[in-house]
Amino acid sequence: MNNRNIRIKDIALKAEVSTGTVDRVLHNRGKVSEKVKERILQIIEESNYEPNLMARALGANKTYQIAALIPDYTVDSYWKAPKSGIEKAEKDLRQYGIAVKQFVFNPYDVNSYIEKASELTTFEPDGILLSPIFYRETLPFFQKWSRDKIPFIVFNTQITEFGALSYIGQDSYQSGMLGAKLLHYGQPEPCSILIAHIDEEISNAAHLIKKESGFRYYFAQVDPDNQYKIIRVELNRADPKAFSKKLDDLIDSTPDLKHIFVTTSKAYDIADYLEKRNATKIKIVGYDLIPKNLDYLNSGFISFLINQNPKGQGYFGISLLVDFLVFKKNIPALKFLPLDIVTKENLNYYVDEEDFVGQLAD
């Protein structure tokens, strides 16, 4: 380990300076004459020096405060997974000198979001991980954090135009295409297909629009003659009667409806409806491995769920922040996690995955 690996000391020796000086140029702390700096840089280059990250973290002996701004999972169970990923990362990486503080807001309440984001800002963390589900309200915070040079990473919702270090999450358009592929594959003969948007705030609509666009694009490619009829509906569960009524009307007026593509994590509501209506011929493709969806996946009412490793998003987010803060690594600006196709037969491997090994490789 020491034989082959070049250390700061070795560089110092070659450059005929002290380790302190090498350290200074390594970290751009200034206070080094141009001449010496050049020489050292040269040697570093030639010897392709790689710092020992462990020694680095050990020596620095600093604990970085990371703040996570996330929705309350008791309000929407989707958010349980990211939270658990964050906590796992904290556990795994604590020894590298980090601590994570969670700021939890109500995903259906903008004010709660603003309040928690303010709290977080007051806390003055060394790094921030957040899911900025409210676009407009987020921007001022991004500006402030940028000014204060606090690095922030965004996950789940893509807002990259204002200085985020990195975005981790989904590629909605592509996932729409994938959903379309699944339906199309399951239904080689033309039929009617319903795209259902359920129960989403306008703030999230960008996702859904992208999904729908991807979906339609796929069919435009494979079915230029429009033999498949694609219809769409927006549903809201706040009014259950209207919810059922709308679906009743749709189904009654569309006898050849064979498939429903649900763009949100609420596929279980459609499944529930179809089960009650005993419309077992209609197949569902939806999103997200939340418990209610899993029930219907197992019972066969939902055919596939598209999943984008929400736990991994949380884990990866913290992990990248650690790479950046602790190890001073360069980190990718964009990280789309795989679009996993999940069905009853491979569900085990995706749910409650205790590991992310795949991720390790980076």
Add this chain to the structure above:
Amino acid sequence: MNNRNIRIKDIALKAEVSTGTVDRVLHNRGKVSEKVKERILQIIEESNYEPNLMARALGANKTYQIAALIPDYTVDSYWKAPKSGIEKAEKDLRQYGIAVKQFVFNPYDVNSYIEKASELTTFEPDGILLSPIFYRETLPFFQKWSRDKIPFIVFNTQITEFGALSYIGQDSYQSGMLGAKLLHYGQPEPCSILIAHIDEEISNAAHLIKKESGFRYYFAQVDPDNQYKIIRVELNRADPKAFSKKLDDLIDSTPDLKHIFVTTSKAYDIADYLEKRNATKIKIVGYDLIPKNLDYLNSGFISFLINQNPKGQGYFGISLLVDFLVFKKNIPALKFLPLDIVTKENLNYYVDEEDFVGQLAD
């Protein structure tokens, strides 16, 4: 970091001994009186001490030699991925004090396997990662390594009964069920289905049998009346004429053949055949993201490929060995990687994945 985290020094202080003594009981190096040992163990328990892995690796200052026994990817391109995973892991983990030496054998030549395994054994590594594709010839080595207390981890081919530290790889039976599900979903109306075993040595047959069993089990469940006709064929590409002839006969005698399930990574050969025969109505589900398969996946002749992250298998294998050797962690005896369903629309995320961060999470 130091405030909250208890160190060996703290334990020593409480127990009124020196750090050396604590270290001895921590590592069972003996030479500690029962009485003191009890006391220290007690304190460790109470304070739920967690060793600082970085300091550990730094202090130990040992470089572990890991040997990897893997098939030559120029003979079968499937093996390129594990190799690249191993190399990535080596790169990522080198700083933890490991070096990986590869022993590459010809997967179609038992003698080559034995020869390389012997070489490896002579090398006396601190840990071994291997894909034991020849069962019988492997056992003597397992015995020797066990006697010599050299830990070994097995991937891709499951031979766990002789002391392997861990198995990383595929769940063949389950993947057969998954393949069946995909075909069944794509073909709601009963038809004939062909299971094709292509070009495999007997040594690997266990995999294929398991896949076929899982496949048949699925249909036994969903189609108890046997409306779907499941036929099987074993093909060998060594004789191209016989290969085509067999398929010709099958297809001619089975007009309602709609789907072919290829249990090996050679789906592209079937795709090639079907393309030439212009039998575009027959759909293929196969295994493994090797370049030739990807071509046909993109052109639509192959509908789905089932993938079990071969790069991740290599990466994870080394990674687990490092956990065991360097960090003295407990590692799971069995690790099935997810059964990924890959199609044209989500292919990007699985091929040449530069990252495993997920792995990090464990």
Add this chain to the structure above:
DNA sequence: TTGTAGGCGTTATCAC
């Protein structure tokens, strides 16, 4: 602008 000394938590090698 530069060098030195001490410390991070652990391991390993000595004496005692």
Add this chain to the structure above:
DNA sequence: GTGATAACGCCTACAA
């Protein structure tokens, strides 16, 4: 059996 003490590679004072 036990306890100092010097590494490991890097970082951070502080001194020069």
